[in-house]
Amino acid sequence: xxxxxxxxxxxxxxxxxxxxxxxxxxxxxxxxxLVIVAIALVAGSVSLGATRLFEAAQLAExxxxxxxxxxxxxxxxxxxxxxxxxxxxxxxxAGRRTDQILLPTMGLLGGIGLLFMIRLxxxxxxxxxxxxxxxLLWLVIGLTIVAVMGVVxxxxxxxxxxxxxxxxxxxxxxxxxxxxxxxxNGARLSLTIGPFSGQxxxxxxxxxxxxxxxxxxxxxxxxxxxxxxxxxxxxxxxPYLAPMVVMWAIALAIVIVQRDLGAALLFFAVFLxxxxxxxxxxxFVVIGLVAFVLGAGLLYFVFDHVRxxxxxxxxxxxDPTGAGFQVVQALHAFARGGLIGTxxxxxxxxxxGRPPIPALHTDFPFAGLGEELGLVGILAxxxxxxxxxxxxxxxxxxxxxxxxxxLAAGLSLVIGVQAFxxxxxxxxxxxxxxxxxxxxxxxxxSLLANSLIVGLLIAxxxxxxxxxxxPRRPGRLRRLFDRGAA
Amino acid sequence: MDAAVLAIWVLRxxxxxxxxxxxxxxxxxxxxxxxxxxxxxxxELGRLVVxxxxxxxxxAGASFALDAIxxxxxxxxxxxxxxxxxxxxxxxxxxxxxxxxxxxxxGSTNGTFVxxxxxxGLSPLAFGDEIQxxxxxxxxxxxxx
Numbered sequence: 001x002x003x004x005x006x007x008x009x010x011x012x013x014x015x016x017x018x019x020x021x022x023x024x025x026x027x028x029x030x031x032x033x034l035v036i037v038a039i040a041l042v043a044g045s046v047s048l049g050a051t052r053l054f055e056a057a058q059l060a061e062x063x064x065x066x067x068x069x070x071x072x073x074x075x076x077x078x079x080x081x082x083x084x085x086x087x088x089x090x091x092x093x094a095g096r097r098t099d100q101i102l103l104p105t106m107g108l109l110g111g112i113g114l115l116f117m118i119r120l121x122x123x124x125x126x127x128x129x130x131x132x133x134x135x136l137l138w139l140v141i142g143l144t145i146v147a148v149m150g151v152v153x154x155x156x157x158x159x160x161x162x163x164x165x166x167x168x169x170x171x172x173x174x175x176x177x178x179x180x181x182x183x184x185n186g187a188r189l190s191l192t193i194g195p196f197s198g199q200x201x202x203x204x205x206x207x208x209x210x211x212x213x214x215x216x217x218x219x220x221x222x223x224x225x226x227x228x229x230x231x232x233x234x235x236x237x238x239p240y241l242a243p244m245v246v247m248w249a250i251a252l253a254i255v256i257v258q259r260d261l262g263a264a265l266l267f268f269a270v271f272l273x274x275x276x277x278x279x280x281x282x283x284f285v286v287i288g289l290v291a292f293v294l295g296a297g298l299l300y301f302v303f304d305h306v307r308x309x310x311x312x313x314x315x316x317x318x319d320p321t322g323a324g325f326q327v328v329q330a331l332h333a334f335a336r337g338g339l340i341g342t343x344x345x346x347x348x349x350x351x352x353g354r355p356p357i358p359a360l361h362t363d364f365p366f367a368g369l370g371e372e373l374g375l376v377g378i379l380a381x382x383x384x385x386x387x388x389x390x391x392x393x394x395x396x397x398x399x400x401x402x403x404x405x406x407l408a409a410g411l412s413l414v415i416g417v418q419a420f421x422x423x424x425x426x427x428x429x430x431x432x433x434x435x436x437x438x439x440x441x442x443x444x445x446s447l448l449a450n451s452l453i454v455g456l457l458i459a460x461x462x463x464x465x466x467x468x469x470x471p472r473r474p475g476r477l478r479r480l481f482d483r484g485a486a
Numbered sequence: 487m488d489a490a491v492l493a494i495w496v497l498r499x500x501x502x503x504x505x506x507x508x509x510x511x512x513x514x515x516x517x518x519x520x521x522x523x524x525x526x527x528x529x530e531l532g533r534l535v536v537x538x539x540x541x542x543x544x545x546a547g548a549s550f551a552l553d554a555i556x557x558x559x560x561x562x563x564x565x566x567x568x569x570x571x572x573x574x575x576x577x578x579x580x581x582x583x584x585x586x587x588x589x590x591x592x593g594s595t596n597g598t599f600v601x602x603x604x605x606x607g608l609s610p611l612a613f614g615d616e617i618q619x620x621x622x623x624x625x626x627x628x629x630x631x
Contacts, residue, residue, distance in 0.1 A: 029515055036511060040504035047497035054490055101512055108508055221586045221610035280585055343498040373502065380505040387512050394519065400627055401614045 025095040027088065033104035034088055038081045041111040044344055048072040048119055051345035072345070073118045076136050080114055083140045087147040091458075094151040099395060099461035103146065105387050106439055106454045110139050110447075112381065113440035116365055119345050119372070124361055124442075131361060131442060138444045142451030149455025156460065160403045163214030167247050170207035173200040174254045181258075201255060201263040202436075202449035205418075206456075208248070208267060209274070209410035215244050216278040217402035223279050259305055262421060262435030268292060269417045274410050278402070313431035329356040330367035330426050341374030361442040363434050366426040382423065385438070388454075389416035395461040408460050411453045530629045531582045534566065537616065538623040543569035551629070556580040558619055559592075572596045572620030580611070580626075587611040587626060596620060 049072035071077060084107045091098065114135055122130030159166070177191040177200045191200055216223070219240050226237035248271050255264040272288040275281075299306045308323060316324030316331070333356075336347060347368070357364045370378045392412020399405040415438045422441075425432035436446035530551035539546045544566065550556075556565045559577040568577070574594035581588050589611045591598040598605055599618040611617070617624045 033508065033511055033515075036504065036508045040501065040508060043497065043504055044501045047494070047501050050490075050494050050497055054494055101515060104508070105512065108505075217612070217614075221612050224585045225610065340498065340502060343494060344501070376502050377505065380502070380509060383509045387509070387516070390516060394516075394523075398523075402612060402628070403614070405628065 022093070023095045024093050025097065027092050027100050030088055030091070030100035030103055033101065034084055034107065037084065037104050037108045037111060040108065041077055041081060041115065042071065044112070044115045045071040045074065045077045045118075048115060048344040051343050055346070072115075073132060076114065076118060076132055077111075080111060080136060080139060083143050084111075087143045087150075090147040091150050096150070096462050098150060098458050099391060101391050102388065102454050102458055102461075103150075105384050105391070106146070106451075107143075109381070109384050109439035110142070112369070113365065113437075113442075114139060115344060116368060116372075116440065117361060117442055120361055120368075134444075135442050135447075138447045141444075142447045145448065145451045146455040146458065149452070150458040153456070153459035154462075156404060156407070159210050159407070160214050160217075163211045166207050166214075167211040170204045170211070171247075171250055171254070173207075174204060174258075176200070178254060178258060198448075199443075199445040201258075201260050202445040203452075205263070205266060205270070205414050206411070206449055206452055209270065209407065209414055211247060212244065212271065212274050213403055213407035213410055215247075216274060216406050220278050220402060223275075224281065256299070256303075259303075260434070261306065261309065262418075262425075262433030265421055265433055266414065266418055266435065269421075270410060270414055273413050273417070274406060277396075277409050277413075278406050309431045309433070313428060316428065326357050326359065326364065327428055327432060330364055331428060333357070333367045333371040334427065337371040337374045337377075339374050340376050341370075341372050344372050347371035359434070362436060363422065363432070363441070364426055365437050365440045365442075366423045369440070370426070378423075381440070382419070385416055385419040388412055391461075392416075392457055395457060399460065404460055408457060411457055415450060415453060532587060532613065532629055533627040534580070535625045535627055536622065537625050538621070539568075539570070540621045541570045543567070544622075549627070552580060552582070554582045557592075558624075559594075568619060568622050570620035570622050573622065577619050578617070580617075587613075589617055594619065 049070040052072060053070065084103070087103060091103070114132065117132040117135040120131055122132060124131050173191075181191045191198060222240045223237060226240060248267065252264055252267055255261075255267065268288075272285055272292075275284045275288070300310055301307075311318070312324050312327055316327040318324060320328045333347065336342060341347070357367060360368050366378065366381075369381060373380075389412045392408050392415075395412075396405045396407075396409035399408055418435060418438055421430070421433060422435050422437050424430045425435075436443055438450045439447065531554060532552045533549050534552055534556070535549040536544050536546050544550075550566055553565070557576060557579045558564055558566050558568055558573075559575050560568060560570070560573050561575040564576065572595075574592075574596070576592045577594040578598045579590045579592055581590065587610070588608050589598065589600060589605065590608045591605055596619075600609055600611065601616055602618075611626055613626055613628045615626050617626070
């Protein structure tokens with residue numbers, strides 16, 4: 001008896017000391033999905049490799065090689081798959097109850113992007129041995145960010161407490177770009193610091209969501225119930241909206257002056273969506289849309305580059321070899337793709353060794369995928385973005401407080417809206433604005449910012465507090481029995 | 487020649503099919519997730535978590551699912567009975583009106599505080615705000631989804 005109590009006591013102490021001990025938690029759903037992603041990427045790579053070998057043989061007018069089942073750039077694809085599983089391993093070891101669907105979905109989108117970069121002429125961009133290698137480097141860095149956020153970030157106080165600091169940092173970043181940045185294609189988007197160059201507006205979208213979430217969660221009761229009466233018209237409570245609108249207008253004005261119309265559209269849409277998400281007042285949306293129509297009309301008459309974009313959208317065939325060239329080529333690409341596409345590596349006839357669309361790797365990957373994977377393929381890609389948004393909204397609805405809810409909704413909507421803006425631009429559904437297709441487009445800033453978003457979402461998805469009274473948890477009961485038996 | 491063309495065609499279809507295989511698995515997981523969320527009763531509009539309670543009734547850490555009207559006080563007829571010597575019999579009421587929560591002091595002796603400042607009459611309440619009545623502190627939280 002006495003021996004028993006002593007051992008029990010000692011065991012209890014032994015249990016107590018490592019209080020922050022981390023128990024690995026199996027993530028079965030994530031593992032299954034990642035295996036499918038890996039198989040799909042290998043299949044895509046084989047498809048690309050076979051098509052290439054076959055076309056090379058046809059070009060040389062020799063018989064096609066008998067063994068055409070080879071991977072295209074096996075090293076790159078396998079390194080990427082290994083990186084995905086490494087992140088999975090890190091999340092398992094961290095042992096948190098976080099979302100298991102975001103990582104595989106992001107992984108598949110990134111993998112499709114990587115296959116597409118392998119397929120393009122390698123000298124299109126990138127310093128490090130070519131397009132695909134540079135893209136892989138950014139993807140791996142992005143996945144590292146996801147892993148670090150998913151393991152380390154356990155509370156969001158550092159985000160919610162310093163919202164004005166974040167907003168000021170974001171605006172400062174944009175101003176710095178405006179002063180010190182350099183122009184690419186008539187838009188001043190890039191900032192070079194030492195050996196690094198990047199597009200701050202990508203990071204700004206994350207900062208903007210953090211700020212809006214902080215502000216809206218704090219002032220939601222006021223925004224919901226107060227209103228400014230202007231004669232018979234009930235307007236939203238202007239005094240409480242003012243700081244937010246000012247912050248947002250500064251960001252928007254700078255973006256417009258920098259001619260980054262895609263980012264301006266994205267910011268505006270996310271602003272309105274978050275306002276609606278947090279207040280459920282439809283009048284905000286109506287007022288916002290009216291402001292949008294007025295603003296867009298004004299921009300059309302004031303700025304040349306806006307007018308050019310809209311005119312191209314209305315009739316790209318008016319100048320098919322000049323201004324409308326890219327859009328016309330994109331439309332042709334979709335038409336060539338048809339229902340199931342030409343197959344990876346078989347599309348995009350090269351004109352003098354160049355793909356017909358100059359910005360294929362940044363602004364038009366959706367058109368390229370439309371040609372090679374067809375309608376079926378791009379519907380799947382759109383479905384993947386839908387999954388990301390659904391997950392984000394689920395995380396938002398399960399969140400314990402306002403800030404997390406609005407933050408999660410905003411972060412996922414940023415990705416969704418951005419994908420919509422560029423996909424619709426490629427399809428000539430709306431005027432084309434230069435913005436990246438999240439996770440697919442070539443480009444470091446975009447990949448890092450979007451990885452940051454997915455990492456944050458995974459971190460936020462954890463059920464922070466244990467469901468209160470936990471009366472009969474089998475695990476706990478068993479532990480009690482263990483102790484009794486000992 | 488034909489075999490190669492056929493092989494390439496099959497590979498293309500396999501790749502596309504795998505994309506949809508992934509989507510199908512994900513959607514199945516999402517639907518299962520939504521179903522299990524829907525099974526749990528989610529009629530509650532919010533939750534009140536006790537963060538500090540020197541008298542031990544209610545216990546610190548306890549949480550209450552809230553209806554549209556919740557009254558707080560020492561009287562046993564309140565929705566949440568708070569046994570604290572600085573709390574009045576009918577002390578305060580929480581009400582959910584349309585889209586937001588409000589707290590109202592019902593003429594208590596020692597007053598009702600929201601985030602440390604005393605309120606008079608009706609005061610809007612956001613999730614995450616802390617109410618103090620007597621020595622008891624309670625935090626309003628979103629309903630569990």
